[in-house]
Amino acid sequence: MKIINKNVVLVALLSSVFTFASSASAESKASGSGPNPYTDCGVGATLFPDTNWAAISSNVIWDLGTTAITSATTSPNTCNGKNVKTALFIRDSYMQLVEEAAIGQGSHLTAALNLMQCGGAHDNAIQAVRSSMGQVIAQPGYQAKGHMEKSADFYNVINTAVISNCSI
Numbered sequence: 080m081k082i083i084n085k086n087v088v089l090v091a092l093l094s095s096v097f098t099f100a101s102s103a104s105a106e107s108k109a110s111g112s113g114p115n116p117y118t119d120c121g122v123g124a125t126l127f128p129d130t131n132w133a134a135i136s137s138n139v140i141w142d143l144g145t146t147a148i149t150s151a152t153t154s155p156n157t158c159n160g161k162n163v164k165t166a167l168f169i170r171d172s173y174m175q176l177v178e179e180a181a182i183g184q185g186s187h188l189t190a191a192l193n194l195m196q197c198g199g200a201h202d203n204a205i206q207a208v209r210s211s212m213g214q215v216i217a218q219p220g221y222q223a224k225g226h227m228e229k230s231a232d233f234y235n236v237i238n239t240a241v242i243s244n245c246s247i
């Protein structure tokens with residue numbers, strides 16, 4: 080029983096530290112860029128604020144990333160709602176998104192852009208995603224990455240495409 084209580088206290092403490100650290104971090108980001116739920120939320124972001132791969136890995140090891148996404152959902156001052164919805168969508172439909180990005184069209188890709196509030200210029204954004212994902216997938220070691228890491232890579236690609244090509 081005492082071990083359970085210690086774990087509850089540890090989780091509460093880490094959550095408090097995370098909330099403080101994330102809100103300070105979120106305020107320094109450029110307007111419109113928004114935090115990435117995979118790297119800017121959860122325990123991983125608290126422990127490794129400047130090392131994306133370590134933040135992702137830590138979040139995956141902690142609980143397969145669900146705490147990071149949940150904390151993003153319950154802390155609107157640290158993570159933008161559209162980013163969280165998009166991250167969940169990417170996590171759940173990663174394979175379809177990669178296939179559609181390779182083709183250059185598809186309902187999942189369109190839905191992801193809509194979740195990111197990409198207004199109008201889907202063609203340019205899709206071409207940017209297609210090009211960038213081709214480069215990401217060609218990197219050595221990409222195939223050895225886990226599902227959450229690949230999802231985070233796709234999130235970064237689509238977020239960049241939206242910022243560069245959409246009127247958000």
